[in-house]
Amino acid sequence: MLTRFTWPLILIAGVTSLGYGAAQLDLFAPSCDSPVEYRIGEFDTRFGISRAEFEDALSDAAAIWNEAAGKEVVVFAADAEMTVNLEYGVEQRTSQLGEVIDEEQAAYDAAKAEFDSLASQLSGAKRQYESYAAAFEKRVSDYEADVAYWNERGGAPPAEYAELQRTQRALNEQQETLNGYAAQVNTIIDQMNGQVDGLNTLAEAINVQVDVYNSRAHTDFDQGRYVVDENGTRITIREFTEGVELRRVLAHELGHALGFGHVEDPDAIMYSYNVGEELVLSEADLAELRTVCELD
Numbered sequence: 001m002l003t004r005f006t007w008p009l010i011l012i013a014g015v016t017s018l019g020y021g022a023a024q025l026d027l028f029a030p031s032c033d034s035p036v037e038y039r040i041g042e043f044d045t046r047f048g049i050s051r052a053e054f055e056d057a058l059s060d061a062a063a064i065w066n067e068a069a070g071k072e073v074v075v076f077a078a079d080a081e082m083t084v085n086l087e088y089g090v091e092q093r094t095s096q097l098g099e100v101i102d103e104e105q106a107a108y109d110a111a112k113a114e115f116d117s118l119a120s121q122l123s124g125a126k127r128q129y130e131s132y133a134a135a136f137e138k139r140v141s142d143y144e145a146d147v148a149y150w151n152e153r154g155g156a157p158p159a160e161y162a163e164l165q166r167t168q169r170a171l172n173e174q175q176e177t178l179n180g181y182a183a184q185v186n187t188i189i190d191q192m193n194g195q196v197d198g199l200n201t202l203a204e205a206i207n208v209q210v211d212v213y214n215s216r217a218h219t220d221f222d223q224g225r226y227v228v229d230e231n232g233t234r235i236t237i238r239e240f241t242e243g244v245e246l247r248r249v250l251a252h253e254l255g256h257a258l259g260f261g262h263v264e265d266p267d268a269i270m271y272s273y274n275v276g277e278e279l280v281l282s283e284a285d286l287a288e289l290r291t292v293c294e295l296d
């Protein structure tokens, strides 16, 4: 009566962290005597940020160096040689895919939680069915033993016969109750089986996207880059997901423009990977600033 079912849930792989591109040239480190000037170059609206918001982010990024230095070391200038560019490419599409994956994983987790709650209802309903079934079987076998006893003696006397008939009616009612419990079990199993396909389809879709994400993430996945070459001096931002992260990338690349190298503190703005979560300079950043800018 109880159907078997399986639910082959698929594990979902994690998402890797994002990195900065290394500065390509560290020659010509400017001292901080005259400020590094920047202006906005290419601006691609597909990032979903307005020009004013981008300007704000840049001035916030510049401000953390200026405040720490106690003077203006990096400033906006309409005629600056160095440009800061938003360049929409595979990196940004990958980052947006990462957000889609996060949302779908949340949807999957919610659906899975509902499924798990059904699984726990199922085990309760099964326990109820099984304990009632065990008691019922015991009563049936007692009844059958009584019937056999009287049959061997050529039939039950009227009082016993009436009693056996009452027992049989009671057993018929209990059989219906038992069938009702079985139906509850089967209803929950049907609900679970109805959700398994959806869950697995969602998990497969997420896994396909995670594969795409990971294949892109493993190839040249740089959020920003500071470049000095024959085409000029420029910062190119190719990927960001939200306000603080963008400001951290901008501050990092402005730091390269100021001549700062990478430092070994994971929370630092000048760490190789953008893994910190706040727009604040760490001690390692400040040490780099003091050394390169020759501050006291």
Ligand SMILES: [Zn+2]
Residues within 6 Å of the ligand: 020, 021, 022, 023, 252, 256, 262, 271, 272
């Ligand atoms: Zn860097």
